[in-house]
Amino acid sequence: MTERKIQYRKKRLDRGVKARSDTLFLIASKKDMVYLLMPRALPVLALLVLPFFLEGYWGKVLIYACMYGLLALSWDLMASCGLFSLGQALFFGIGAYIAGILNHYFHVPPVITVPAATVGGGIICAALLAPVVRLRGVYFAMITLMLPLLLIKVIDATGVFGGTHGLPSLSPFSSDLLAAYLSVGGFLGCLFIFRRVINSDYGLVLRAIRDDDRAVMSGAINIYWRKIQAIFIAACVGAFAGALMTHHYQFLGMSAFALDYSILPVAAVAFGGPGTFAGAALGSIVLVPLSEALRALGGLRIAIYCGILIVSIIGLPEGIFHYLARKYHQFERLVEVK
Amino acid sequence: MEPVLKVNHLKKSFGGVLAVYDVSFELKRGEFLGIIGPNGSGKTTLVNLITGFVKPDSGEILFRGRNITGKMPYTIAGLGISRTFQMVRLFYNLPAYKNLIIPLCSSRFKKMRGGRYGERDDVAIDLLDDMGFERDSQVPYKVAGSLPHGYLKRLDLSRALALRPEVLILDELFSGMSMSEVASTLPLIEKFNEEGLTIIMIEHRLKELFRVVDRVMVLNFGTTIASGSPEEVMESEEVKKAYLGIRIDLD
Numbered sequence: 001m002t003e004r005k006i007q008y009r010k011k012r013l014d015r016g017v018k019a020r021s022d023t024l025f026l027i028a029s030k031k032d033m034v035y036l037l038m039p040r041a042l043p044v045l046a047l048l049v050l051p052f053f054l055e056g057y058w059g060k061v062l063i064y065a066c067m068y069g070l071l072a073l074s075w076d077l078m079a080s081c082g083l084f085s086l087g088q089a090l091f092f093g094i095g096a097y098i099a100g101i102l103n104h105y106f107h108v109p110p111v112i113t114v115p116a117a118t119v120g121g122g123i124i125c126a127a128l129l130a131p132v133v134r135l136r137g138v139y140f141a142m143i144t145l146m147l148p149l150l151l152i153k154v155i156d157a158t159g160v161f162g163g164t165h166g167l168p169s170l171s172p173f174s175s176d177l178l179a180a181y182l183s184v185g186g187f188l189g190c191l192f193i194f195r196r197v198i199n200s201d202y203g204l205v206l207r208a209i210r211d212d213d214r215a216v217m218s219g220a221i222n223i224y225w226r227k228i229q230a231i232f233i234a235a236c237v238g239a240f241a242g243a244l245m246t247h248h249y250q251f252l253g254m255s256a257f258a259l260d261y262s263i264l265p266v267a268a269v270a271f272g273g274p275g276t277f278a279g280a281a282l283g284s285i286v287l288v289p290l291s292e293a294l295r296a297l298g299g300l301r302i303a304i305y306c307g308i309l310i311v312s313i314i315g316l317p318e319g320i321f322h323y324l325a326r327k328y329h330q331f332e333r334l335v336e337v338k
Numbered sequence: 339m340e341p342v343l344k345v346n347h348l349k350k351s352f353g354g355v356l357a358v359y360d361v362s363f364e365l366k367r368g369e370f371l372g373i374i375g376p377n378g379s380g381k382t383t384l385v386n387l388i389t390g391f392v393k394p395d396s397g398e399i400l401f402r403g404r405n406i407t408g409k410m411p412y413t414i415a416g417l418g419i420s421r422t423f424q425m426v427r428l429f430y431n432l433p434a435y436k437n438l439i440i441p442l443c444s445s446r447f448k449k450m451r452g453g454r455y456g457e458r459d460d461v462a463i464d465l466l467d468d469m470g471f472e473r474d475s476q477v478p479y480k481v482a483g484s485l486p487h488g489y490l491k492r493l494d495l496s497r498a499l500a501l502r503p504e505v506l507i508l509d510e511l512f513s514g515m516s517m518s519e520v521a522s523t524l525p526l527i528e529k530f531n532e533e534g535l536t537i538i539m540i541e542h543r544l545k546e547l548f549r550v551v552d553r554v555m556v557l558n559f560g561t562t563i564a565s566g567s568p569e570e571v572m573e574s575e576e577v578k579k580a581y582l583g584i585r586i587d588l589d
Binding site: 202212 | 412415416420421436444446
C-alpha cells in the first residue's frame with residue numbers, strides 16, 4: 001500500500017455582504033454598513049486630517065503624493081479607453097506654464113490662474129494630442145513620451161518664458177494649509193468623480209473602446225472624439241496638479257516637463273493596480289512617501305526603490321489594491337485535498 | 339423608386355490579392371438580398387467596404403443618393419447602415435444588456451429619441467425582450483461570456499438593431515448556430531424585413547437563406563458571377579462550377 005501524501009489547497013469563502021447585482025444593494029445591518037464604508041471612509045478621513053499634523057518637510061511630501069496621485073489618476077483614465085501614455089509630464093508642464101506665465105507676466109492671482117490653467121491646459125493638451133489619437137499602443141506612447149522632451153528643448157533653445165532660469169517669485173497660496181487642502185481635495189474629488197464616471201454609461205463606452213474599438217464604431221460612436229474627450233479630462237487633472245505645484249513652489253522652470261512626472265505615475269498605477277483608480281491613488285500614496293523615506297539611504301535610494309517596484313510588479317502583477325480588496329472580501333483557509 | 343443602397347464598380351485588393359473586383363449592385367428599400375459564394379470569394383470584404391471598415395481602391399457606394407465611399411465606420415453606422423460580425427464582437431465581461439448601451443449612447447439614437455437619451459437600461463432590456471431574451475428570466479442580466487453561442491449571435495444582432503438601421507447587413511449570422519436556434523431567429527429577421535428593413539444577408543446555409551431572400555448574388559474570386567432569384571441562380575452553370583469545382587459537361 002502506497003502512502004498518500006496529504007495535500008492542501010486554498011479554499012476561498014466570501015465574507016460579509018456582497019452586492020448581488022449591479023443596481024440593487026441590500027444592506028442588512030450596522031455591521032454590513034461598517035464593512036462596506038470602512039475601506040472607503042478611513043483613507044478619506046485620514047487624508048483630510050493629515051494636513052493638520054504634517055508640517056514642513058512631510059507636509060510637502062503629502063502635497064507631492066497628491067500631485068503624483070492626480071497624475072496617476074489621469075493616466076488610469078486614459079488607459080481605461082486604450083490610450084497608453086508615457087507623457088503625463090506634458091499635462092503637468094502645460095498646466096504649470098499657463099499658471100506661471102499668467103502670474104509672472106500679468107500678475108493674475110492664483111485664485112484665477114489655477115482654474116484657468118486647469119481648463120486651458122486641458123484644451124491645449126487635447127489639441128496637441130488630437131492629431132495622433134488614431135495611433136495605438138506603443139506608437140501613441142512614444143509620441144506622448146516625446147512631446148514634453150521636445151517642449152523642454154524648445155524652451156531651452158529659444159529662452160522663452162524664462163528659458164533655463166525659469167520664472168521665480170510667483171505668488172504663493174495664502175497658507176500652506178490651503179495648498180495642502182487644495183491638493184488633497186483635488187485628489188479625493190478627482191478619485192470620486194473618476195470612479196463614478198467610469199461606471200456610468202459614458203465610462204462603459206470608454207472601456208469598450210479599449211476592449212474592441214471596431215465593435216464600438218459599428219455602434220455609430222465616434223471613437224476618436226471620445227478619446228479626445230478622455231484626453232481633455234485627463235489633461236485638466238494633470239494641468240491642475242501642475243498649476244498647484246507652481247504656486248506652491250513659487251517657481252516655474254523646465255523641470256515641470258521632467259521625465260519623473262511621466263514615469264512615476266505609471267509606476268504608481270503598476271504598483272497599485274490599474275483599472276479602478278483606487279489602485280492608482282493607493283499606489284502614489286504609498287510610493288511617493290516611500291521614495292522620500294529612502295532618501296536617508298543616499299545614493300542607493302533609487303536602486304532600492306526600483307528593486308521594491310520590480311519585486312512588487314513580478315510578485316503581484318494585479319497590483320496591491322486588487323490583492324488587498326480580495327483579502328478583505330474573502331476568507332482563505334487550507335482544506336485537505338481528498 | 340430610388341435605390342436605398344447603390345454600389346458602383348467597387349474594387350479592393352490586399353497586396354497582390356484581388357479581394358473584390360468590379361462589384362456593382364442596387365438595393366431597393368425593403369429588399370432582402372442574399373450574398374453567397376465559396377470561402378475567400380470576397381463576401382466579408384464587401385461588407386467591410388460598405389460599412390467603412392475597409393477603404394475601397396476605386397468605385398463608389400451611394401446610400402440614399404449620398405456618397406459614403408471612404409467615410410468612417412461610425413459615420414456610416416450613424417447614417418443607418420448597421421452590421422453584425424462573422425466572429426461576434428461583444429463585450430464578454432459585461433452583462434448581456436449592457437452590450438446594447440454602446441449603440442444607445444450614439445448621437446443617432448439621441449436624435450431618434452427627440453434629443454434625449456432617457457433610461458438606456460430600460461430601452462436595452464425592451465429590445466432584448468423582443469429578441470427572445472425574456473425580461474423575467476436571468477438571461478439578459480447574465481455576463482455575456484457565460485451565454486451559449488446562439489445567444490451571443492442574437493445579442494450581436496440586437497446590438498446592430500439597436501441603432502434602428504435602414505439597412506442591416508448580416509455577416510454569416512447563422513454560422514455555429516444549432517438548427518433550433520436558426521429556426522427561432524429566422525422568423526425575427528423575416529418580421530423586420532416585412533416591417534420595411536432592407537437586409538443584406540451573407541450565409542453559407544443556403545436552405546435557410548433561400549427561404550427568406552428576394553434575390554441572391556453569387557460572388558467568386560471577388561466578382562459577381564450570378565444574380566437573380568434563388569431558383570435562377572442555382573440553375574447557373576457558373577455557380578455550379580464555383581461551388582462544386584468541376585466543369586459540368588452537358589453533352
